[in-house]
Structures are given as C-alpha cells and as structure tokens.
Amino acid sequence: MAKKLAKSANSQKRVLDAAAKIFRDYGYAGTTMRAIADEADLQAGSIYYHYRSKDDLIGAVLDIGINAVIDTVRGAMESLPAESTGVERIETAIRAHLTAIIEIGDYTLATRRVFGQVPEAIRTKNLKLRDTYATMWREILLHAQQRGELRPDANLTLARLFILGALNWTVEWYKPGGRSIEEVAREFTAMVVSGLRDGAPAAAEPAAAPAAWPRARAGRRAL
Amino acid sequence: MAKKLAKSANSQKRVLDAAAKIFRDYGYAGTTMRAIADEADLQAGSIYYHYRSKDDLIGAVLDIGINAVIDTVRGAMESLPAESTGVERIETAIRAHLTAIIEIGDYTLATRRVFGQVPEAIRTKNLKLRDTYATMWREILLHAQQRGELRPDANLTLARLFILGALNWTVEWYKPGGRSIEEVAREFTAMVVSGLRDGAPAAAEPAAAPAAWPRARAGRRAL
C-alpha cells in the first residue's frame, strides 16, 4: 500500500533522485546499486533497464548538478535589465547560484562530495561543464571591474575561486526554515563587494533603480 | 632494493600517511586496506597490528587533519603581539589556516572529502574538534568587531561560514609552485575586510600604526 502510488511517478527520475541522495551520503564507492534500488523502491537489477551502469548513473547525477546551476544563473542574468550595474549582476548571480544549489541540494552535495572519487573518464567529461560555468563568472566579475565598480588591482581569478568556494560550501550548513536564501545572498554580496570593515556602506547602492530586482524583497527575518 | 630503506621509517606514520592519501583519492568506502598497504609498502593484514580497524584508521586521519589546523592557527595567534589590531589577527588566522591545510594537504583533503561518508560514531567524535575551531574564529571576528574595526551590523556567523568555506576550498585548486600562500592570504583578507569595490582602500589600515604588520607588505601586484 502506498507502494502502487509511489510507483506511479516516472521511475527514471525516481532512480535518479535516489541515486543523488545515496551518492551524497555514501560517496561513489560506498553507494551500492541495491541501496539506490531500495530508495527508489525497486530491485537492483531493474536499474539497468534505465541506466547502463553505475558509472552511467553517477555521470547523469553530476551533469544534472552543474547544469541546473548553469541554467539558473544564466536565466537570472538574462532576465536582468540591460542597464544593470556590475554589482547588481554579481548579487543576482550569487542569489541564483544559492537558489540552485539549495533547491537541488542532493545533486549539488553529491556532485561536491563524489566528484573527486569518480573514474577519470566521467570526471573529464563533467569538467567541461564546470569550465563553462567558470567562464560565466569570469565575465560577470570582469564586467563589473571594467565598469569601474571594482578595484582595478583586484585579482579576479582569486576572487572567483573564493566566491565559488564559499558559495558551494553553503550546502553543507544551510538548513531550510532558517535564514532565507535572499538574506544569505545579500549578506554575502555585501561582504564580497564592500567588505566587513566599518565605515564602508553595508549595502550595495548603485546608480540604477532598485525596483527591478527579480525576486528580492525587503524585510527578511533574522536567524 | 630501496625497500629496506623505505621501511626504516616508523611504519605507523607510514600507514597513516598512506591512508590519508588513499582516503583523499578514493573516499571512505572506495579505500581498501590493500590499497593503503600497497602505498605503505606492506601487506594488508599487517595494518591491523597498528590499527584495530579501517574505522580506527579514518578516525585518526580525521583528527590529525583538524588538530593540525587548530594548532597552527592557535600558535600563530599566540605569537602575535598583544597590541595587534583585529584585522591583523584576522589576516594572521587566514594565513595560518592556509598554511596548515596546504602543508598537510593529504589529511585536509581526506578530511573534507570523507567526512560526510564516515560512520556516525566517528563523525560525532570529530565534530567536537571542529566546534573548538569554530569557536576560535568566532572570537577572532568578535574581537575585531568590538574594537570597532568591523561593521556593527555585520553578521559574524555568516561571515565565518563564508570565510572558512572559501578557505577550505583552496586545497582543491591551490598548486604549489604558483601563487605563494602569503599572496593568497593577503588578497583574501583584503576582499573579506575591504571588499572588491573600487574606492575603498585596498589595504586594511585601522587606527593603529601599519608598521606592525607581521609579514604583509604594501604594493601588491595584480594577478
């Protein structure tokens, strides 16, 4: 009971979701096909009807993990008005990235934790997608710097590595129900752009009208 | 040949180093006692003379990974003059943290990559050490804020999570021979304290005399 109901959902996605969750918790080698099958509510052998092998499965999970982030961030950037400032673009990218990795947290965490353990072939294929994403950020930061919004001597390569490192780490501590994603994004942008130092304006306040924000809203609760 | 020579080194540490390296590359479940033994140049069964089980081994690796960071940072903080500014203390902590995690990279990476996959009992034990370290950073940031060097409205909890997330991510991309640790630490401190924004002074220059910097130097080059 309730089994028939659960099975109704398209099982390919069920297997994929289960795989992401198990990979996230037990790593690449620690994940067994039987554990995935159990989570997806079918037998181990049946997985092979949907995926050719365990490597095929982890490859799919990895690709989904990054593509979701790429698509979300790209979408958010494209829906931004053309006259947006560089800092606005940075904050939008940060918020979009956070939204993506938290909403598909199983995949992101699986990606983060498993990537280093996966066979070489799968890793290199996935690395191309990662490069694509890195380039997006390179352009976002460079754009802001060329507009004169960032220090000319700021090392954008290091900045990008720091930002993405910190952002990706959020999946390890972020718990839904606590801080809102918008609040985290805002605070993070403030730190990256203005720093923690006293005296600097806390919020980013560029020339453009702040009414055009895609999703942000004023008055978030603390904690 | 050359075997006798290698064996001369105390084998307990040899096993431990090998374990850190293999755990780092293959994760918790992916690491086999035979692979560790191979790396340490002995037989799988012989490991059990030094460690009671695989879990015992990973526990030791995890503890070493964090204790090394804690000791290095604590040592650096204690050797700082009493009149150090809050920002000086932050930069020192950042540099010490970076130095530690890069110098014992195998252990740090193993810790980072394996922690989420390890049995519950081992994880909780290790978590206490992690809490100790978190508290150290809480105090460093709070100290700077109470001295008036950081914005009063800065969320120190988020700041700490961001900083440690970004710092811990460096082991994934830092390659010896490239940038120096000091350069990375300086640039990172500048971003955290002053932000990337143009107009803000790139270097931290609080009320105190800037001559007291431990190692930092003016005129940082770009890239």
Added chain:
DNA sequence: GAAATTTTCTAACTAGTGTTAGGTTTTCGC
C-alpha cells in the same frame, strides 16, 4: 648468541559488490 618481543606475512573466511540472462508482470494501442 639464545630468548623474548615486536613486527610482518600468508592464506583463508564470510559477506557483499556490480552486472547479467531469462522469465514475469504491467501497460497500452487497437
């Protein structure tokens, strides 16, 4: 140098791994 102790090796056991072939059930167009 013999005895005692420490350290390592050998060979095996059990349990669990990814994967597969062939049979069963379910779904669906007609």
Added chain:
DNA sequence: GCGAAAACCTAACACTAGTTAGAAAATTTC
C-alpha cells in the same frame, strides 16, 4: 480482450571487501 512493448523481478555469476589466526621474520634484551 489480445498481443506487443515496456518495466520489473529473480537468481545467479565472478570478484573483491574487511578481517583474522597462526606462522615467519626482524628486532631487541639480556
């Protein structure tokens, strides 16, 4: 309702895992 296609299950295969007991080697002690 029938037959074909899709989805799933069962039972097994070859292999590798952590671990162990006991023998062998290396080292230390006297």
